[in-house]
Amino acid sequence: xxxxxxxxxxxxxxxxxxxxxxxxxxxxxxxxxxxxxxxxxxxxxxxxxxxxxxxxxxxxxxxxxxxxxxxxxxxxxxxxxxxxxxxxxxxxxxxxxxxxxxxxxxxxxxxxxxxxxxxxxxxxxxxxxxxxxxxxxxxxxxxxxxxxxxxxxxxxxxxxxxxxxxxxxxxxxxxxxxxxxxxxxxxxxxxxxxxxxxxxxxxxxxxx
Numbered sequence: 060x061x062x063x064x065x066x067x068x069x070x071x072x073x074x075x076x077x078x079x080x081x082x083x084x085x086x087x088x089x090x091x092x093x094x095x096x097x098x099x100x101x102x103x104x105x106x107x108x109x110x111x112x113x114x115x116x117x118x119x120x121x122x123x124x125x126x127x128x129x130x131x132x133x134x135x136x137x138x139x140x141x142x143x144x145x146x147x148x149x150x151x152x153x154x155x156x157x158x159x160x161x162x163x164x165x166x167x168x169x170x171x172x173x174x175x176x177x178x179x180x181x182x183x184x185x186x187x188x189x190x191x192x193x194x195x196x197x198x199x200x201x202x203x204x205x206x207x208x209x210x211x212x213x214x215x216x217x218x219x220x221x222x223x224x225x226x227x228x229x230x231x232x233x234x235x236x237x238x239x240x241x242x243x244x245x246x247x248x249x250x251x252x253x254x255x256x257x258x259x260x261x262x263x264x265x266x267x
Contacts, residue, residue, distance in 0.1 A: 123147075124213055126163065126173065127223035132195030133175060136161065142222030143175060145213035153208035154189045157181065161215040162193070164206055175215055176202060 124145040131139045145163045156162065158178050166172040180192035182205060190205040 123216075124163070125222075125226065126175065127226055128175070128218075132197050133161070133177070134197040136177075136196050137218040137220075140221055140224045142219040142226055143215050144217045144219070145175070146216050147213040148211065150208055150211075153211040156191065156208075156211075156214070162191070162206075162211050163213045163215060164193075164211045167204075168210070173212065178206075 124147060126143045126145055128137055128139055128141045128143060137143055143163075153162075156178055158181055160178045161175060162178060163173055163175045166174055176193040176195050178191045179194050179201060182190040182192060184190065189208055191208075191211075192201055193206050194201040
């Protein structure tokens with residue numbers, strides 16, 4: 060009968076260094092692989108990027124619209140370069156909003172530029188139609204026209220400070236290509252410099 064025994068007393072400093080190096084190499088490889096997958100996912104998401112002239116630029120992701128803030132009209136709530144998360148709503152939902160809600164809407168029926176401002180007053184016409192008076196928090200005056208519910212595309216639910224700058228940078232193909240190439244080179248460097256790792260196992264034979 061053959062019994063394989065592992066005696067820790069036979070471990071050498073060289074063996075410990077090899078094991079640590081091997082473990083570190085595997086961690087680096089796992090990190091690089093994860094980063095490559097993340098870059099691929101970001102690239103696929105950014106392919107569907109919706110661009111708008113002026114105002115905000117948006118990215119549809121997981122049922123939400125991520126908008127890059129291009130002006131400071133909503134300071135201090137959010138600032139230029141922030142990213143705001145917008146929950147799309149239907150026209151019936153848009154008729155049930157209240158003062159204080161921050162909404163994202165088209166500038167006009169002929170202008171697709173998106174604006175995110177706060178509702179400061181709810182109006183009702185003689186015919187029972189609902190309208191909203193909006194204003195940017197940093198603006199002295201209210202917006203010039205009453206906002207119809209049909210122009211509202213969503214409600215701002217949260218924001219990410221400086222997140223817009225990150226999204227804008229990732230929209231640049233040259234930057235994405237540079238990141239991917241750097242990660243691939245890092246993977247190759249790890250593979251080429253990986254030391255051989257052969258843990259030794261002491262065997263003690265007992266013949267019966």
